[in-house]
Amino acid sequence: xxxxxxxxxxxxxxxxxxxxxxxxxxxxxxxxxxxxxxxxxxxxxxxxxxxxxxxxxxxxxxxxxxxxxxxxxxxxxxxxxxxxxxxxxxxxxxxxxxxxxxxxxxxxxxxxxxxxxxxxxxxxxxxxxxxxxxxxxxxxxxxxxxxxxxxxxxxxxxxxxxxxxxxxx
Numbered sequence: 001x002x003x004x005x006x007x008x009x010x011x012x013x014x015x016x017x018x019x020x021x022x023x024x025x026x027x028x029x030x031x032x033x034x035x036x037x038x039x040x041x042x043x044x045x046x047x048x049x050x051x052x053x054x055x056x057x058x059x060x061x062x063x064x065x066x067x068x069x070x071x072x073x074x075x076x077x078x079x080x081x082x083x084x085x086x087x088x089x090x091x092x093x094x095x096x097x098x099x100x101x102x103x104x105x106x107x108x109x110x111x112x113x114x115x116x117x118x119x120x121x122x123x124x125x126x127x128x129x130x131x132x133x134x135x136x137x138x139x140x141x142x143x144x145x146x147x148x149x150x151x152x153x154x155x156x157x158x159x160x161x162x163x164x165x166x167x168x169x
Contacts, residue, residue, distance in 0.1 A: 004147045011057070011140040018054035018133045022047050025126045028119055037108040043123075046088050050130060053082045057137055075145070079138065086134035089127045096124030 025047040032040065056078055095103045100117050109116045 004144065007140055007143050007147065011137060011144060014133050014137040014140060015054045015057040018130060018137060019051055019058065021126050021130050021133065022051035022054060025123055025130070026051065028123050028126070031111075032104075032107060032116055032119055033110040037106075040107045040109070043092060043107070046085065046092060049081070050085045050089060050134070053078065053085055053134075054137075057082070057141065079141070082134060082138055086131055086138070089134065090131040093124045093127030093131060096120045096127060100124075 026044060029040070029044050029047060100120055101113075104113065104116045104120055107120075111119070
C-alpha cells in the first residue's frame, strides 16, 4: 500500500512541523515577558498543549488502530483534544492579527509596544500555520485509521464493532 505509506509520512511530517511551530510559539510568547498575566499563561498553556498533542501524534499510537476499546477511547480523546487545540489556536491567531494592540494590552507585557506587536504577529502567523497543520494532521489521522481497516466490507457487522462509537459511517 504505497498510498498508506505516503499518508503516514505526510502525517508524521505534519506532526513534527506542529511540534516545532508550537515550541517556537512557546518561546516567542515567553519572550513577551507576560508571566504575571493569566491570559499570557493560558496562551503558553495552549501552545504547550498543542506540542503535547503533536508529540503524541508523532508516537503513532493514535493511528495504529490498536486492539481493544481502550485504544479507541484514547484515539477519540486525542482527536477531541486536538480539535479543541486547533480551534483555540485559530482564535488566538485571529486575535493576534486583528486586535494586536488590545491583545497585547490584555497580556500585560513588559516589552516595548513596537517589539511586542512584532512578536505577537509572529505568534499569530505561527498560530495560523498550526491551525492549518492541525486540521491536516487530523484528516490524515482519520485517513490512516480508515485505511488500517483494510477497506473491506463485512456483512455480519464485524466492521462496525472495531470502530470507536463516534465513527460509524
